[in-house]
Amino acid sequence: MGKTDPNGPRHKQQSMILVPMDLAGITITRLLTVFGYDDAPHGHAEIVFDNARVPASNVLLGEGRGFEIAQGRLGPGRIHHCMRLIGLAERALEAMCRRVKARVAFGKPLAEQGTIRADVAESRMALDQARLLTLKAAYLMDTVGNKTARAEIAMIKVVVPRMALRVIDRAIQAHGAAGVSDDFGLASAWAHARTIRLADGPDEVHREAIAKLELGKEN
């Protein structure tokens, strides 16, 4: 996405263009890490486009219509991120339950200790809440469209990563030092979930959208 008309109306300045990666003028200058993970073979790169030339027919939809495409693209993208994170959080909670049943401290299994049991309950409650809200958003997208479902899409985009981070964090805590190693996949799961608070719009943008809709009602 880039500006084709810097002097046009604010949301008509940008266009989306299809670009093959082996085009002259494209250089991958750096491969970035996320909390130390390079996420190979997918990865995250800083890319310089220096006078890279493509045919005019590579413009998507038409010049100045980048924002219009982004509006259509991001609804499904956001809810898919949320669905995947719910699965990741479920797996972390399963790992936590296995772990606390297998480990003994201070004379009894971790699974019989009150704070651990409370953590398990917190994770189950948060997971089911987040899933139900996500299903509601999905249902509204299916029945009344992404535009009408925009409040719910914004809500799950904040609620689900926040939930997943808490659930994974409790699982890490229950695993002790092993939880922050690479042996149980929990550290990388947390790192991944943390990125989703930024991907497809940071929490701040979504909370602003929700507040705007709420304050726009007849209160």
Added chain:
Amino acid sequence: MRSMNFEYSDKVKDLERRLAAFMNEHVYPNEPVFRQQIAEGDRWRPTPIVEALKARARAAGLWNLFLPESEYGAGLTNTEYAPLCEIMGRSPGFAPEVFNCSAPDTGNMEVLVRYGTPDQRRRWLEPLLAGDIRSCFAMTEPDVASSDATNIQSSTSSPAASGGSPARAIRAASWRSSWARPIPMARATSSSR
């Protein structure tokens, strides 16, 4: 609140059962293999294990489940896709690609289905749907607050408008692809510093 029915159809229950079985048989046991192949080979090349499992998932009909348009994908609604996407999310960085349901390819394929010309679809959408190429999305930039997308500085211009002179650099933190295929170049420019 409107009445909402989250009961899954028989079609979805069947997909859910087959997807979970595929994960148990082929994905979870191969997570260490995936990590090992990345560690041993060229880290930025597709791994043999993902390629092998893609073929298997496609043959099993567990392919492009994300795409609502039934002409190309499984024709599922968002509500129907939810339990399936959740299962894939259990193995991040690995399972979604096995089923050709990984970001940002899914969003890019949706854009091409919705807005692509017949020629753009032939060149980009078909190989993406087949899992033959991967895609990235270049948007955020290091020098501006990209959460406000109107800040984006990368510029594109047509030679007719700008005399072909370079404008500014697109520096984008994005997903990269190892597999993009060459296409002939011609007019309009995509930008530069």
